[in-house]
Amino acid sequence: xxxxxxxxxxxxxxxxxxxxxxxxxxxxxxxxxxxxxxxxxxxxxxxxxxxxxxxxxxxxxxxxxxxxxxxxxxxxxxxxxxxxxxxxxxxxxxxxxxxxxxxxxxxxxxxxx
Amino acid sequence: xxxxxxxxxxxxxxxxxxxxxxxxxxxxxxxxxxxxxxxxxxxxxxxxxxxxxxxxxxxxxxxxxxxxxxxxxxxxxxxxxxxxxxxxxxxxxxxxxxxxxxxxxxxxxxx
Numbered sequence: 394x395x396x397x398x399x400x401x402x403x404x405x406x407x408x409x410x411x412x413x414x415x416x417x418x419x420x421x422x423x424x425x426x427x428x429x430x431x432x433x434x435x436x437x438x439x440x441x442x443x444x445x446x447x448x449x450x451x452x453x454x455x456x457x458x459x460x461x462x463x464x465x466x467x468x469x470x471x472x473x474x475x476x477x478x479x480x481x482x483x484x485x486x487x488x489x490x491x492x493x494x495x496x497x498x499x500x501x502x503x504x505x506x
Numbered sequence: 507x508x509x510x511x512x513x514x515x516x517x518x519x520x521x522x523x524x525x526x527x528x529x530x531x532x533x534x535x536x537x538x539x540x541x542x543x544x545x546x547x548x549x550x551x552x553x554x555x556x557x558x559x560x561x562x563x564x565x566x567x568x569x570x571x572x573x574x575x576x577x578x579x580x581x582x583x584x585x586x587x588x589x590x591x592x593x594x595x596x597x598x599x600x601x602x603x604x605x606x607x608x609x610x611x612x613x614x615x616x617x
Contacts, residue, residue, distance in 0.1 A: 397548075426604055435609035436549075438599065449603040484548055491604050492536055495596075497548030 399485050399498035406505055411473040414501045416485030417466055424491050427460055427470050428484040430500070436484070441491065442468065475505045510538075510595045510608040518614045525582040527611040529595030530575075536598060538571055538578050539605065543592045549607075552580075552593075585615045 398417040406412050418425050427439040441449040445462045453460070457476070462468040472479055482502050486495040513528045531538070537556045541549040555562045555571045555578065562569045568581040582589055592610040599606045 424604075428607075436594070436607040438604050438606055441604040449599075449601055451601075486549075491602070492598055494539065494551045494554060495541075495549075495605055497550070499548050 397485055397487050397496050397498035399483075399501050401501060402499060404501060404503045406475055406503070408476055408505055409474045410505075411471065412475045412479075412503060412505075414470040414483050414485075414503070416468045416470070416498060418468070418485070418487030419496055420466065422487035422489055422496070424488045425462060425468055426486045426488075426495065427468070428486065429481045430484060431481045439470070439483075443491065472503075475503075477505045480504050510597050510606065512593065512595055512608040512611045514611060515609070516612045516614070518616070519585055521586055521615055521617045523585055523615075525585050525589070525613055525615070527580045527593050527613070529578045529580070529608060531578075531595070531597050532576065533597075533600055535573070538569075539596045540567075540569060540578075540580050541594045541596060541607070543594065543610070545591070549594065582613075585613075587615050587617045589613060590615050 400415045425442040428436050430436045438452045440460045442462045460470045482500045484497050484500045486497045488495045510529050510531045539554045540552045543549045553564050553569050555569050566583045571578045592612045594607045594610045596605040596607045
């Protein structure tokens with residue numbers, strides 16, 4: 394397996410634009426997570442899916458953020474409209490279960506100008 | 507607040523020396539995990555220690571867990587320049603739904 398695949402690796406967008414981040418988890422993993430990493434706040438959990446169903450979205454900062462998992466092999470994180478304070482590295486991770494080893498993608502570095 | 511917190515925030519050592527990083531957490535756990543992150547990359551799982559284990563080894567890594575003190579330590583022996591990275595501990599959040607991470611220890615190993 395190629396591991397968790399995220400796209401794009403880098404995204405630069407203007408304030409107010411819609412941004413969509415994509416993730417392909419490892420085949421067979423039931424749990425999928427979106428995290429955001431900044432220098433100030435470290436690694437923050439945004440949302441957790443189990444068997445494609447959102448279980449915990451308490452970390453999603455605002456209504457501007459939304460995430461979907463239409464099937465077991467694909468998830469998206471959308472920000473609309475984007476703001477400069479959304480600039481961060483966004484990671485997708487998957488695991489067999491929520492308490493087992495998590496496998497991370499390489500991340501998407503988002504810059505909102 | 508974060509469930510796990512690493513200490514120190516930064517550590518600089520010479521090649522060949524040992525590096526020790528500590529992690530404290532707040533609630534009861536099923537297991538505790540350590541991850542490494544190289545600059546510009548995703549996190550990579552290093553080792554998992556269960557709550558009923560006190561010590562675990564993997565190559566040059568040694569992890570200890572003291573559930574009475576709610577703390578863990580990661581020891582890297584005979585460090586190498588390639589060990590330069592940030593190291594994070596992770597435990598389940600209070601809801602038991604997902605791993606949450608501390609802010610990490612940045613280790614710099616110079617040759």
